[in-house]
Amino acid sequence: MEVKIENRYLKPSIELLFNLPLRGKESRQRTKFIKRLQKRLEEVENDRIELAREYAKIDEKGNPIVKHDRYDIGDVKSFEKELNELYNEKMVIDGGDSEEMLKTVKEVLLNCNKEFSGSEAIVYDYLCDQFEKI
Numbered sequence: 423m424e425v426k427i428e429n430r431y432l433k434p435s436i437e438l439l440f441n442l443p444l445r446g447k448e449s450r451q452r453t454k455f456i457k458r459l460q461k462r463l464e465e466v467e468n469d470r471i472e473l474a475r476e477y478a479k480i481d482e483k484g485n486p487i488v489k490h491d492r493y494d495i496g497d498v499k500s501f502e503k504e505l506n507e508l509y510n511e512k513m514v515i516d517g518g519d520s521e522e523m524l525k526t527v528k529e530v531l532l533n534c535n536k537e538f539s540g541s542e543a544i545v546y547d548y549l550c551d552q553f554e555k556i
């Protein structure tokens with residue numbers, strides 16, 4: 423039993439799950455799942471910043487150039503390619519100690535009565551697709 427979540431869906435998944443009205447076991451298991459996603463999101467953000475530093479133009483002292491609170495990227499096309507690869511990578515949460523958490527989150531998602539629209543509906547559909555595979 424395992425669930426795979428693309429890095430690009432981490433933040434919107436956290437937001438969607440966080441706003442579901444749950445209590446008891448469902449709330450606890452959802453919170454455990456969110457904490458796992460948040461940890462991975464921090465890693466992805468650190469990787470994104472490192473990529474930006476790597477592709478940033480360098481000043482005469484060898485420091486990355488920053489304009490308007492952002493790194494001034496030299497090779498934008500290559501940077502975007504690398505960033506897209508990072509966002510396409512998947513976080514894998516497998517059974518073992520996580521089995522109960524995965525089963526509970528699956529039940530919560532597949533039995534959810536909340537109405538979703540816009541980008542939230544897309545994220546909900548994505549999560550359901552991932553959990554239906556287990």
